[in-house]
Amino acid sequence: MKTMLAKLMLAASVIGGGLQAAAAETANIWVRADGSNFMPRIVDAFNKAHRDQIKLDIIPNAEIIPKYGAAAAGGTAPDALSLDLIYTPSFAAAGQLEDITDWAKSLPYFSSLSPAHVKTGTYKDRIYGLPFSADASVLIWNKKLFKQAGLDPEKGPTNWAEIEADAEKVNALGGDIKGFYFSGNCGGCNIFTFTPLIWASGGDILSEDGSKATLDSPQLRGAIDLYRSMVKKGLVPEGAQTDTGANFFAAFAGGKIGLSPSGAFAIGALNTQYPDVDYGITFLPGKDGGWSSFAGGDNFVVTKGTKKIAVVKEFLDFAYSLEGQTILAKYGSLPVRNDIAKDALKDLDPRYQVAAEAMAKGRTPYSVVFNDLINSANGPWTQMINEVFFGDDVDGAIKNAQETMQSIIDQAPNK
Amino acid sequence: MASIAVTSAPARTRTATSLRQWIGLLYVLPAVAFVVVFFVVPLGMTAWMSLNNWPLMGEHSFVGLDNYVAILRDTRFWNALKFTFYYTVVVTIAIFAVAFPLAIFIERPRPLTNLYRTAFFMPAVVGFASASLLWSWLLNVDSGLFSPAAYDLGLTAKKVNLLATFQPAFWSIIAMVVWKVAGFTMIILMTGLQSIPQDLQEAAVIDGAGPFARFRAITLPLMRRTLALALILSVAGSILAFDQFYIILRGGPRNQTLTAVYWIFNQSFVSFKLGYGAALSMVLLVILVALSLIQLWLLRKPEGLD
Structure with missing residues (x-):
């Protein structure tokens, strides 16, 4: 009994001493x-x-x-x-x-x-x-496929026309190989990789303070036309239409995609998990050059x-x-x-x-309702991108998204 | 003994009765406690939350019936509800159309009956989320089963993305739910079929009734209660549908398959408007109770039938 008590006291003093020594938090x-x-x-x-x-x-x-x-x-x-x-x-x-x-x-x-x-x-x-x-969002391209398609493997596209032309050339290799990939049903992916195309061309989707949705712009329309044209020409795999982001990185990593907008994270992920994929990194360009990025x-x-x-x-x-x-x-x-x-x-x-x-030089849209507007799988942005890239009524989809986004902004509790 | 007790001491009988009632109460107390803690209290809290502006973060404030007024203007909720009803009608018909023949098929003992019963019932023991994940893969356009198989067999010119447009996506979900649920409904209907006395059927045969007449005049009326049970389970389950639309379709294509529960989930856990989500839940609860009462009334026991 006595020894036990002594042990207890010893333990207590140790704990106490320990606490004193580490006043650290x-x-x-x-x-x-x-x-x-x-x-x-x-x-x-x-x-x-x-x-x-x-x-x-x-x-x-x-x-x-x-x-x-x-x-x-x-x-x-x-x-x-x-x-x-x-x-x-x-x-x-x-x-x-x-x-x-x-x-x-x-x-x-x-x-x-x-x-x-x-x-x-x-x-x-x-x-x-x-x-x-x-x-930061960037554009990545597969150097091996570029070489096979007769393109300069060290030079990525610098404007929209080049993106489409390069994608077409790679796509012409045929088989499982496709020219371009994006996650067509993922709002978060496309705010990250699609809006820089608009920004680099001088447009925007939200006003600076986030109080106005500004979807009705020629720059947005132009970027949509680029994607639509590539979808129409069959440069994009069928699965893109329903990809909610699961394939955002994996599609390119498979080595059968010529070009894909992606993020800096892809560098580390490709280097460690897919060392066989030889790729280049460049900026997401504007319609006639220039570039931008989502930070x-x-x-x-x-x-x-x-x-x-x-x-x-x-x-x-x-x-x-x-x-x-x-x-x-x-x-x-x-x-x-x-x-x-x-x-x-x-x-x-x-x-x-x-x-x-x-x-x-990256940009980030500012909004207290960003999740509702953009990231939500059922939000207006996600719905719009899917409709405008694959659907028939581009103008109606943009108009609808503009109205829904503005009403969400107006109803936000703390503007 | 009993008569003596009754005549000599009515007061004591009352105490005895009330004592028995108290003991009865004691017996059901655990169940009552369970229901109170896990149903009544949460329900009360939901009702209270629905009267508040209750964000996920920050202070909540009492707003009275504002949330309910907002629901009246929430066209996307009413659209979701409309879709939910549409889905419920279609899927319930589909389930019964498959489950009833199956039930009749496996009702009587015949060779391999147990094997069939087990096989048909098997999908019912899979959870809805797991089943959705399974079908999500089966329906995948690139690496799944249906589209690549149809393409490889030469049935389609290119791989068709089944989930990209409304009709194929919706009917894919219906097929999945029928596969998953029909076995369960089949078992319920089978017990109903087995409870019909065989001599009634035989008497009808002797009276010259054909199979269809027997089904309409004997089987169906005597299965009222079983049908009511199966119907209410199916309707309630379908009105509360969420997993399959969330996991396989994410409410798509283009938000055309958002169900009521999905919308509640979005308001509560994507937009973090917990108070509004609670109000939507209360509305859905009332609708569901009303629907169940209507079904019970429709399938009530007719007068004069025992």
């Missing part, structure tokens, strides 16, 4: 599954080098929003999370996020942070989110009222260091600090440089 952070490659690495590196610790939870992509909402309602939300950047305005509008404007502006490299991220992280002139990970990725946001904000800032500071940015780049995200992006990418596949450049 642990902050809890969530990330969606898209970040499951780089996030654990960067957290590990941080935890090794710091007394304060980060506990990371990886949440399936589709569940992170509802799960966070439920946790916030129950008072068990994580201290911070890496959030798909397009959601930042709606989270900020819901009063869920900590205002980090002063801290953000005190960062010496604030002006070099990805402008698209900072823009979506800003709500009513206050900053609620800062860039964490990044992905995607995650914003880092802090839950309102968290007590661990110091740890969270320490972590973010680490992520912004050259070491942090290099880890990010190595494991599948583009750097988000433009001033050191080149250094962070210098030992990696040179094709990343194209993507990084695309990212630096």
